[in-house]
Amino acid sequence: MQRIIKEDGIPAERIPEVRKYLSQVVTETARVGRIVQDLLAFSRRSKPHQRGNVNFNAIVSTTVNLIGHKLKLMNVEMDLRLDENLPPIHCDASQMQQVLINLIMNGAEAAQGHPEAHVRVTTRASASNNEFTLEVADTGDGIKPEHLAKLFTPFFTTKGEGKGIGLGLAVVYGIVKDHGGDIDVDTKLGKGTSFIVTMPIDGAGTAASASGTG
Ligand SMILES: Nc1ncnc2c1ncn2[C@@H]1O[C@H](COP(=O)(O)OP(=O)(O)OP(=O)(O)O)[C@@H](O)[C@H]1O
Numbered sequence: 001m002q003r004i005i006k007e008d009g010i011p012a013e014r015i016p017e018v019r020k021y022l023s024q025v026v027t028e029t030a031r032v033g034r035i036v037q038d039l040l041a042f043s044r045r046s047k048p049h050q051r052g053n054v055n056f057n058a059i060v061s062t063t064v065n066l067i068g069h070k071l072k073l074m075n076v077e078m079d080l081r082l083d084e085n086l087p088p089i090h091c092d093a094s095q096m097q098q099v100l101i102n103l104i105m106n107g108a109e110a111a112q113g114h115p116e117a118h119v120r121v122t123t124r125a126s127a128s129n130n131e132f133t134l135e136v137a138d139t140g141d142g143i144k145p146e147h148l149a150k151l152f153t154p155f156f157t158t159k160g161e162g163k164g165i166g167l168g169l170a171v172v173y174g175i176v177k178d179h180g181g182d183i184d185v186d187t188k189l190g191k192g193t194s195f196i197v198t199m200p201i202d203g204a205g206t207a208a209s210a211s212g213t214g
Protein backbone atom coordinates (compact mmCIF):
# COMPACT_ATOMS: atom_id res chain seq x y z
CA MET A 1 0.00 0.00 0.00
CA GLN A 2 2.93 2.31 0.74
CA ARG A 3 4.22 1.70 -2.76
CA ILE A 4 0.78 2.25 -4.33
CA ILE A 5 0.06 5.56 -2.59
CA LYS A 6 1.46 8.49 -4.54
CA GLU A 7 1.86 12.04 -3.30
CA ASP A 8 -1.70 12.93 -4.37
CA GLY A 9 -3.29 9.79 -2.92
CA ILE A 10 -4.35 6.36 -4.22
CA PRO A 11 -4.75 6.18 -8.00
CA ALA A 12 -8.44 5.35 -8.64
CA GLU A 13 -7.67 2.23 -10.67
CA ARG A 14 -5.71 0.73 -7.79
CA ILE A 15 -8.40 1.12 -5.11
CA PRO A 16 -9.60 -2.52 -5.41
CA GLU A 17 -6.04 -3.67 -4.84
CA VAL A 18 -5.72 -1.47 -1.74
CA ARG A 19 -9.04 -2.83 -0.43
CA LYS A 20 -7.70 -6.36 -0.81
CA TYR A 21 -4.51 -5.50 1.10
CA LEU A 22 -6.51 -3.77 3.85
CA SER A 23 -8.67 -6.83 4.32
CA GLN A 24 -5.49 -8.92 4.61
CA VAL A 25 -4.22 -6.54 7.27
CA VAL A 26 -7.49 -6.92 9.22
CA THR A 27 -7.47 -10.74 9.01
CA GLU A 28 -3.82 -11.08 9.92
CA THR A 29 -3.90 -8.65 12.85
CA ALA A 30 -6.88 -10.60 14.21
CA ARG A 31 -4.79 -13.76 13.91
CA VAL A 32 -1.89 -12.11 15.72
CA GLY A 33 -4.33 -11.04 18.44
CA ARG A 34 -5.50 -14.60 18.91
CA ILE A 35 -1.94 -15.94 19.11
CA VAL A 36 -0.95 -13.32 21.70
CA GLN A 37 -4.05 -14.13 23.73
CA ASP A 38 -3.17 -17.83 23.67
CA LEU A 39 0.42 -17.09 24.65
CA LEU A 40 -0.74 -14.94 27.57
CA ALA A 41 -3.26 -17.54 28.70
CA PHE A 42 -0.62 -20.24 28.37
CA SER A 43 1.86 -18.35 30.51
CA ARG A 44 -1.04 -17.56 32.91
CA ARG A 45 -0.28 -13.85 32.71
CA SER A 46 -3.74 -12.89 31.62
CA LYS A 47 -6.20 -11.27 34.03
CA PRO A 48 -6.24 -12.60 37.57
CA HIS A 49 -8.78 -15.36 38.02
CA GLN A 50 -12.28 -14.16 38.74
CA ARG A 51 -14.52 -17.03 39.58
CA GLY A 52 -18.17 -16.83 40.37
CA ASN A 53 -21.41 -18.71 39.82
CA VAL A 54 -22.16 -17.96 36.20
CA ASN A 55 -24.78 -18.69 33.59
CA PHE A 56 -22.70 -20.92 31.31
CA ASN A 57 -25.27 -20.94 28.49
CA ALA A 58 -24.96 -17.15 28.34
CA ILE A 59 -21.18 -17.49 27.92
CA VAL A 60 -21.78 -19.90 25.03
CA SER A 61 -24.21 -17.49 23.33
CA THR A 62 -21.90 -14.48 23.75
CA THR A 63 -18.94 -16.44 22.42
CA VAL A 64 -20.84 -17.74 19.41
CA ASN A 65 -21.96 -14.18 18.60
CA LEU A 66 -18.36 -13.02 18.93
CA ILE A 67 -17.00 -15.51 16.38
CA GLY A 68 -20.20 -15.90 14.35
CA HIS A 69 -18.95 -13.75 11.50
CA LYS A 70 -15.80 -15.81 11.14
CA LEU A 71 -17.75 -19.09 11.18
CA LYS A 72 -20.06 -17.76 8.48
CA LEU A 73 -17.07 -16.90 6.29
CA MET A 74 -15.83 -20.45 6.86
CA ASN A 75 -19.25 -21.80 5.85
CA VAL A 76 -19.62 -23.64 9.14
CA GLU A 77 -23.02 -23.84 10.86
CA MET A 78 -23.34 -23.70 14.64
CA ASP A 79 -25.81 -25.91 16.42
CA LEU A 80 -26.45 -25.11 20.10
CA ARG A 81 -28.00 -27.66 22.45
CA LEU A 82 -28.06 -25.79 25.73
CA ASP A 83 -29.61 -27.38 28.79
CA GLU A 84 -32.48 -25.07 29.80
CA ASN A 85 -32.25 -26.18 33.41
CA LEU A 86 -28.52 -25.66 33.75
CA PRO A 87 -27.63 -24.55 37.29
CA PRO A 88 -25.07 -21.72 37.76
CA ILE A 89 -21.55 -23.10 37.19
CA HIS A 90 -18.67 -22.02 39.43
CA CYS A 91 -15.97 -20.84 37.00
CA ASP A 92 -14.05 -17.95 35.51
CA ALA A 93 -16.25 -16.65 32.68
CA SER A 94 -13.48 -15.14 30.56
CA GLN A 95 -11.36 -18.27 30.82
CA MET A 96 -14.38 -20.34 29.79
CA GLN A 97 -14.87 -18.05 26.83
CA GLN A 98 -11.28 -18.83 25.83
CA VAL A 99 -11.98 -22.57 26.17
CA LEU A 100 -15.06 -22.22 23.94
CA ILE A 101 -13.28 -20.13 21.29
CA ASN A 102 -10.38 -22.56 21.06
CA LEU A 103 -12.58 -25.69 20.88
CA ILE A 104 -15.11 -24.16 18.47
CA MET A 105 -12.37 -22.78 16.17
CA ASN A 106 -10.67 -26.19 16.10
CA GLY A 107 -14.00 -27.79 15.25
CA ALA A 108 -14.71 -25.22 12.55
CA GLU A 109 -11.21 -25.60 11.07
CA ALA A 110 -11.72 -29.38 10.98
CA ALA A 111 -15.21 -29.21 9.48
CA GLN A 112 -14.48 -26.43 6.98
CA GLY A 113 -14.77 -27.56 3.38
CA HIS A 114 -16.92 -30.59 4.20
CA PRO A 115 -20.51 -30.70 2.98
CA GLU A 116 -22.88 -29.50 5.72
CA ALA A 117 -20.01 -28.49 7.99
CA HIS A 118 -21.29 -28.22 11.55
CA VAL A 119 -20.03 -27.54 15.04
CA ARG A 120 -22.38 -28.51 17.86
CA VAL A 121 -22.08 -27.16 21.40
CA THR A 122 -23.92 -29.05 24.12
CA THR A 123 -24.23 -28.18 27.82
CA ARG A 124 -25.71 -30.42 30.48
CA ALA A 125 -25.45 -30.98 34.19
CA SER A 126 -26.03 -33.74 36.63
CA ALA A 127 -26.81 -32.13 39.99
CA SER A 128 -26.78 -35.44 41.85
CA ASN A 129 -23.05 -35.94 41.20
CA ASN A 130 -22.11 -32.26 40.91
CA GLU A 131 -21.00 -32.66 37.31
CA PHE A 132 -21.22 -30.13 34.51
CA THR A 133 -20.50 -31.28 30.95
CA LEU A 134 -19.58 -29.16 27.93
CA GLU A 135 -19.29 -30.91 24.60
CA VAL A 136 -17.97 -29.41 21.35
CA ALA A 137 -18.45 -31.72 18.38
CA ASP A 138 -17.61 -31.25 14.70
CA THR A 139 -18.19 -32.94 11.37
CA GLY A 140 -14.51 -32.90 10.37
CA ASP A 141 -12.16 -35.72 9.42
CA GLY A 142 -11.41 -36.94 12.92
CA ILE A 143 -7.99 -37.28 14.55
CA LYS A 144 -5.40 -39.86 13.56
CA PRO A 145 -4.62 -42.33 16.37
CA GLU A 146 -0.92 -41.39 16.29
CA HIS A 147 -1.82 -37.75 17.03
CA LEU A 148 -4.11 -38.42 19.99
CA ALA A 149 -1.38 -38.61 22.64
CA LYS A 150 0.12 -35.26 21.54
CA LEU A 151 -3.05 -33.15 21.28
CA PHE A 152 -2.61 -31.22 24.51
CA THR A 153 1.16 -30.79 24.18
CA PRO A 154 2.12 -27.13 23.71
CA PHE A 155 3.10 -26.30 20.11
CA PHE A 156 1.80 -29.59 18.68
CA THR A 157 0.05 -28.68 15.42
CA THR A 158 -0.72 -30.37 12.12
CA LYS A 159 -1.76 -27.08 10.56
CA GLY A 160 0.51 -25.41 8.04
CA GLU A 161 2.92 -22.57 8.58
CA GLY A 162 1.04 -19.43 9.64
CA LYS A 163 -2.19 -21.36 10.30
CA GLY A 164 -1.81 -22.69 13.82
CA ILE A 165 0.81 -22.57 16.52
CA GLY A 166 -0.49 -25.47 18.57
CA LEU A 167 -1.43 -23.65 21.76
CA GLY A 168 -5.23 -23.84 21.59
CA LEU A 169 -5.67 -27.21 23.29
CA ALA A 170 -2.77 -26.67 25.72
CA VAL A 171 -4.57 -23.54 26.95
CA VAL A 172 -7.89 -25.40 27.17
CA TYR A 173 -6.26 -28.19 29.15
CA GLY A 174 -4.64 -25.78 31.62
CA ILE A 175 -7.88 -23.89 32.27
CA VAL A 176 -9.99 -27.04 32.66
CA LYS A 177 -7.48 -28.62 35.06
CA ASP A 178 -7.37 -25.35 37.03
CA HIS A 179 -11.12 -25.70 37.49
CA GLY A 180 -10.78 -29.22 38.87
CA GLY A 181 -12.12 -30.64 35.61
CA ASP A 182 -11.13 -33.09 32.92
CA ILE A 183 -11.18 -33.27 29.14
CA ASP A 184 -11.84 -36.29 26.92
CA VAL A 185 -11.73 -36.81 23.16
CA ASP A 186 -14.04 -38.98 21.13
CA THR A 187 -13.06 -39.16 17.46
CA LYS A 188 -13.94 -41.21 14.38
CA LEU A 189 -11.87 -40.93 11.22
CA GLY A 190 -13.96 -39.51 8.40
CA LYS A 191 -16.84 -38.69 10.78
CA GLY A 192 -15.73 -36.04 13.25
CA THR A 193 -14.47 -35.28 16.70
CA SER A 194 -16.00 -34.43 20.01
CA PHE A 195 -14.19 -32.77 22.93
CA ILE A 196 -15.93 -33.42 26.25
CA VAL A 197 -15.13 -31.20 29.21
CA THR A 198 -16.40 -32.18 32.66
CA MET A 199 -16.18 -29.89 35.69
CA PRO A 200 -17.65 -29.75 39.18
CA ILE A 201 -20.77 -27.55 39.17
CA ASP A 202 -19.90 -25.85 42.46
CA GLY A 203 -16.14 -25.70 41.95
CA ALA A 204 -15.49 -28.02 44.87
CA GLY A 205 -14.18 -30.77 42.64
CA THR A 206 -15.97 -33.76 44.06
CA ALA A 207 -17.53 -35.76 41.22
CA ALA A 208 -15.53 -34.71 38.16
CA SER A 209 -12.14 -35.36 39.68
CA ALA A 210 -13.23 -38.46 41.59
CA SER A 211 -14.69 -40.18 38.50
CA GLY A 212 -11.40 -39.43 36.68
CA THR A 213 -12.32 -39.36 33.01
CA GLY A 214 -9.37 -39.28 30.63
N1 LIG B 1 -11.66 -30.82 16.24
C1 LIG B 1 -10.53 -31.29 15.74
N2 LIG B 1 -10.54 -32.14 14.67
C2 LIG B 1 -9.39 -32.61 14.16
N3 LIG B 1 -8.16 -32.36 14.65
C3 LIG B 1 -8.09 -31.54 15.71
C4 LIG B 1 -9.24 -30.97 16.32
N4 LIG B 1 -8.86 -30.22 17.37
C5 LIG B 1 -7.51 -30.31 17.42
N5 LIG B 1 -7.04 -31.10 16.43
C6 LIG B 1 -5.63 -31.44 16.17
O1 LIG B 1 -4.87 -31.06 17.30
C7 LIG B 1 -3.83 -30.15 16.92
C8 LIG B 1 -3.58 -29.20 18.07
O2 LIG B 1 -4.71 -28.35 18.28
P1 LIG B 1 -4.47 -26.91 18.93
O3 LIG B 1 -5.78 -26.23 19.00
O4 LIG B 1 -3.72 -27.09 20.19
O5 LIG B 1 -3.50 -26.19 17.91
P2 LIG B 1 -3.81 -25.62 16.45
O6 LIG B 1 -5.29 -25.55 16.23
O7 LIG B 1 -3.03 -26.41 15.47
O8 LIG B 1 -3.21 -24.14 16.52
P3 LIG B 1 -3.79 -22.91 17.39
O9 LIG B 1 -4.99 -23.42 18.16
O10 LIG B 1 -2.67 -22.50 18.27
O11 LIG B 1 -4.18 -21.91 16.37
C9 LIG B 1 -4.33 -29.52 15.64
O12 LIG B 1 -3.29 -29.03 14.83
C10 LIG B 1 -5.07 -30.69 14.98
O13 LIG B 1 -4.16 -31.55 14.34
Ligand SMILES: [Mg+2]
Binds near residue numbers: 106167
Ligand atom coordinates in the same frame (compact mmCIF):
# COMPACT_ATOMS: atom_id res chain seq x y z
MG1 LIG C 1 -6.53 -24.63 17.66
